[in-house]
Amino acid sequence: MKYLKKIRKSINNFITEFQDNPYNFLYEADLQAILFSIAYSNLKTDQIALHGGYHNTKYYPTDGIISTSPVKCEYPGSARFDIAFIDRDDIDGYDAKTWEERGWRNDRFWELPVCAAIELKYMQIGEKAQYKLNGCRKDLEKLRIYSEQTKEFIGISMLLIQSDKQFHETLSSGMSDAIEFDDIDKSGLYW
Structure with missing residues (x-):
């Protein structure tokens, strides 16, 4: 996969940023924003040319072509x-x-x-672990279903826990197969 090294680097940088101070992130959206920013920066030179044409090509920058980053949030639609x-x-x-046969009513930029895709869950102080683990299971199922429809796909589900103490309580209550953030080598994420 073309982006694998850059995705790994992005995740490592993201985890390091989270470990430095989990309280910089009060909401899951904060985590999504910083991971997007890191990945976007790491893949800045990997722009993709997309050919449109469903709409009048005069609206596109160059003859029906747009250039965009391969990194997206809440994507595909x-x-x-x-x-x-x-x-x-x-x-x-x-x-x-093709557009007529499939009934598409827009350029495919959004689909x-x-x-590769990453799903995040964030366990804030006081939240129940089981609730977040159920969310991770749903994310894994979503990633599995998508993987069955594609040639090559890597799906990653991450649960980040804000409080070290709550993390250890969660581990002792049955999440024995979890990897502690301190055990992840900051120079390379283990897959």
């Missing part, structure tokens, strides 16, 4: 992964016949296949 990476090797340009 049909799956809405927290963070997604467009698969640059599986992009179809605009074709009027391109992704090669």
Whole structure:
């Protein structure tokens, strides 16, 4: 996969940022924003040219073509992964016949296949672990279903726990297979 090293680097930087002070992040949206920012920065040179044409091409920057980052939030529209990476090797340009056959009513910019996606859950102080674990299970199922529809796909579900003390309580209450953040080598995420 083209982006694998940059995705790993982004996740490592994200985890380091979270470990430095989990209280910089009060909401899951804060985590999503910082992970997006880190990944966007790491993939800044990996712009993708997308060919549109459903709309009048005079509205596009250059002859029906837009250039965009492969990193997106809440993408694609049909799956809405927290963070997604467009698969640059599986992009179809605009074709009027195909659009008519499939009943598409817009350019496909918002529905391109992704090669990797990350789902985040955030356990704030006082929240119940079981509630968040159930959310992770739903995320894993969503990632599994999507993976069955694509050629090559990596799905990642992450649960971040704000309080070290609550993290240890959660581990002792039955999450024995979890990896403690301190055990993750900051120079390389273990897969």
